[in-house]
Amino acid sequence: GAVVSQHPSRVICKSGTSVKIECRSLDFQATTMFWYRQFPKQSLMLMATSNEGSKATYEQGVEKDKFLINHASLTLSTLTVTSAHPEDSSFYICSAPGTGYSNQPQHFGDGTRLSIL
Amino acid sequence: GIQVEQSPPDLILQEGANSTLRCNFSDSVNNLQWFHQNPWGQLINLFYIPSGTKQNGRLSATTVATERYSLLYISSSQTTDSGVYFCAVAPGLTFGKGTLLTVNP
Numbered sequence: 521g522a523v524v525s526q527h528p529s530r531v532i533c534k535s536g537t538s539v540k541i542e543c544r545s546l547d548f549q550a551t552t553m554f555w556y557r558q559f560p561k562q563s564l565m566l567m568a569t570s571n572e573g574s575k576a577t578y579e580q581g582v583e584k585d586k587f588l589i590n591h592a593s594l595t596l597s598t599l600t601v602t603s604a605h606p607e608d609s610s611f612y613i614c615s616a617p618g619t620g621y622s623n624q625p626q627h628f629g630d631g632t633r634l635s636i637l
Numbered sequence: 638g639i640q641v642e643q644s645p646p647d648l649i650l651q652e653g654a655n656s657t658l659r660c661n662f663s664d665s666v667n668n669l670q671w672f673h674q675n676p677w678g679q680l681i682n683l684f685y686i687p688s689g690t691k692q693n694g695r696l697s698a699t700t701v702a703t704e705r706y707s708l709l710y711i712s713s714s715q716t717t718d719s720g721v722y723f724c725a726v727a728p729g730l731t732f733g734k735g736t737l738l739t740v741n742p
Contacts, residue, residue, distance in 0.1 A: 554729075562734075626725075630678070
């Protein structure tokens with residue numbers, strides 16, 4: 521089945537550091553990928569839609585200059601949290617539709633737990 | 638945007654009991670999935686079920702798209718079923734707030 525790999529699984533770093541998270545579709549191509557954020561004991565919130573070869577689409581309230589998304593190939597999307605601060609500490613998770621279309625099952629990475637000291 | 642409501646928010650069961658989790662959504666959807674989030678945060682895909690009924694072992698799900706709801710049935714619950722169950726719909730995905738299930742031995 522479709523597999524999405526997310527790396528790293530955990531990051532602990534100092535305030536002011538920029539952190540890059542990778543999301544790869546291992547056995548299929550994904551023209552679209554999605555990024556979510558989950559705070560403790562809360563649900564997942566869609567942050568942005570990553571589009572291969574074009575700009576990402578951000579949800580309302582998500583700062584595009586803070587969360588940089590690059591989708592340079594059909595199998596890789598990256599999320600960079602720039603100048604991270606403690607309030608950016610969260611669980612970040614990506615997904616991709618298995619056949620490349622948004623109305624197909626979404627396959628999720630295992631998530632990245634980000635802790636900013 | 639589309640609203641997704643899950644009920645109940647919390648559910649405590651004794652091992653062996655059956656349960657039904659509900660997901661209501663406010664508009665037409667072209668994708669509905671049920672997930673189980675384990676203690677490590679991994680989302681385990683249970684069902685992709687925009688309509689109809691599916692079964693997988695002790696779990697089954699039914700979506701009535703015309704009435705905008707989906708149900709997840711868990712039979713003969715086990716302690717390993719504990720965790721948060723999410724319903725999510727497309728476009729988006731938009732997630733409900735989840736049901737925290739605790740199964741006691």
